[in-house]
Amino acid sequence: MVFLASFAAAQGGAEDRRSGYQDMGAALQKMQDDDTANPAMLFVQAGEALWKQKAGASDKACADCHAAGSMKGVAARYPAFTPGSDRPVDLDGRINLCRTTQQKAPAFGPESQELLQLSAYLALQSRGLPIAPPDDARLTPVRAEGEQLFKGRQGQLNLSCADCHDDNAGKSLGGATIPQAHPTGYPIYRLEWQTLGSLKRRLRNCMIGMRAEPFAYDAPEYVALEAYLMQRAKGMTMDAPAVRP
Amino acid sequence: MANVLINAPKTARKGETIEVKALILHPMETGFRPGTNGTMIPRNIIQDFIATWNGIEIFRMRMSPAIAANPYVSFFTVASESGTIRFRWSGDNDFSAEGSVTVAVT
Numbered sequence: 001m002v003f004l005a006s007f008a009a010a011q012g013g014a015e016d017r018r019s020g021y022q023d024m025g026a027a028l029q030k031m032q033d034d035d036t037a038n039p040a041m042l043f044v045q046a047g048e049a050l051w052k053q054k055a056g057a058s059d060k061a062c063a064d065c066h067a068a069g070s071m072k073g074v075a076a077r078y079p080a081f082t083p084g085s086d087r088p089v090d091l092d093g094r095i096n097l098c099r100t101t102q103q104k105a106p107a108f109g110p111e112s113q114e115l116l117q118l119s120a121y122l123a124l125q126s127r128g129l130p131i132a133p134p135d136d137a138r139l140t141p142v143r144a145e146g147e148q149l150f151k152g153r154q155g156q157l158n159l160s161c162a163d164c165h166d167d168n169a170g171k172s173l174g175g176a177t178i179p180q181a182h183p184t185g186y187p188i189y190r191l192e193w194q195t196l197g198s199l200k201r202r203l204r205n206c207m208i209g210m211r212a213e214p215f216a217y218d219a220p221e222y223v224a225l226e227a228y229l230m231q232r233a234k235g236m237t238m239d240a241p242a243v244r245p
Numbered sequence: 246m247a248n249v250l251i252n253a254p255k256t257a258r259k260g261e262t263i264e265v266k267a268l269i270l271h272p273m274e275t276g277f278r279p280g281t282n283g284t285m286i287p288r289n290i291i292q293d294f295i296a297t298w299n300g301i302e303i304f305r306m307r308m309s310p311a312i313a314a315n316p317y318v319s320f321f322t323v324a325s326e327s328g329t330i331r332f333r334w335s336g337d338n339d340f341s342a343e344g345s346v347t348v349a350v351t
Contacts, residue, residue, distance in 0.1 A: 036252030039315045042270040045248055194273075194314035 020179040021239050023170070028191075032243040040120055040189040040241035043113075043196045047121030050114060056105025062118075065102065075119070075126040076238050079142075079227045080134045088142055090226050091119055092198060110217035116196045120187050123240035130237060131184065133230045146228025149221055155212025161225075176245065182233035183226065185242025192245065199226055249344040251332065256349045257324035265296065265304075266319045267332050269342060275310040291336035294318055299328035308336070324350045 021029060031037050051062045078091040089097060095118050096107040108115040133139070150161045164173065165181035172178070186199040193201075200222050204214040215221045248270035257263050269291070276288025288310060296304040303322045332344045 034252075036250045036266055037268065037317060039268060039270075039317070041250055042248045042268065042315060045250070046270075191313075 017182060017233065017236060018170075018180050019182050019184040019233075019236055019239065020244055021185065021242060023177045023179045024243075024245055028243055028245060032239070038189065038241070038243055040187070040196055040243065043117045043120040043187075043189075044124050044241060046113075047117035047119075050117055051121055056099065056103030058102065058104045060103055062098070062103075069125075071122050071125045073126050073129050073132065075123040075240060076129045076131050077134055079139075079223045079230065081136060081138055087220060088139060088223050088227060090200075090223050091122060092200070093223070095119060095122075111198060111201055116187050116198065119198065120196060120241045123187060123238070126238045127240055128237060130235045131230055131233045133227070133234055139227055139231075142224050143228045143231050145221075146224035146226070146231075149225050150228055155207065155210035157210050159210045161206065181229065182236055183229045184233060184236050184238055185240045185244065187240065188242045188244045190244045196241065199229075249332070249334075249342060251344050251346045253330060253346045253348055255347075256351060259324060259326075259350050261324050262321050263324050263348070264319060264321055265330060265346075266317070267294075267296070267344065268315065268317045269334055269344075270315055271334070271336075271340070273308075273310070273312055273314045273316060277310070289337045289340075291316060291334050291340065293333075293335050295333045296320070296322075297331050297333075298322065299326065303330070324348060326350055 021032065035041050054061045054064075075091055078094060079088045080094075081088050082094060082097060085097075092110075092115055095115060099105050100107050108118075153160045153163075161181065164178050169178050169180040183199050186202070187196050188202070189196050190202075200217070203222060203225060207214040250268040252266040254263050271291050272289060273291065274286055274289040276285065276290075278286050280286045290310055290312070291308050294304075294306040294308060294316075295302060304320045306318060308316065327348065327350045329345050329347050334340070334342045
């Protein structure tokens, strides 16, 4: 049984992978599916306004460079290398890169409202698309590092991400179902947070749960973990911006 | 600027019961939570939510600190005449927000 399950996972059988959406209750699924009940859509609205707002010394808005609709699929792709960078960035990092180099404006702070609003606006445009990490050899070592982080034990409880999300996914941790940790819906409106949060916040949250010290906000480890998780969830459908319990 | 999402059917038959949903962005800070520096974060909640249909009040709700952030209110009303449903939220720190939706009743 265990052999069969791991064999199927090695074959990349998409039917064995479950998104957090499938693991949550019907009421929450309904809340997410209804765009007027999904609180993340409030952030999308604000993000759309921000997208069109001029900023920085170059007095340009995102919309001045990027045509409407050109951001389709972008959120399903990152983390990725961008031209002229020697390390990959996640979507939030990419937004800030544009902000500092193109708009010549100060970068948004980590988990700031503006950053979440913009990333929610971008994520919505990839809703329904398959997760498509770029076919880039430079990302291979990054993903390997991410995998190592995912499978390595850390913290006072001596747990790894894989202990819960690979070995015990589908079982309960307290009253909650342990999901398989596929990042299909980020940024998510997490009811426990009562606000929108990024994948980075989710990762920090898990690290605190393992009683490990979270990496600094700008640490490359997050990007490596995200790159591994996106590769792991390759082909799964994006349902961002999602609602999660 | 307040950020609201309102959902009501665009058309309804006269006498039909319709569901109206209203969602608003608001922190609903309880006033019982200490901030990072140890001092209490002052209360900041929405106190009243009122909906009117062509000026006539159809729904009123008094909110409490126990209500989660970004409150989502759903209620039912009978469609009697074409017009505008106006929503008004008001609360602490002179918070005030408005939204509206038009319903054609046939």
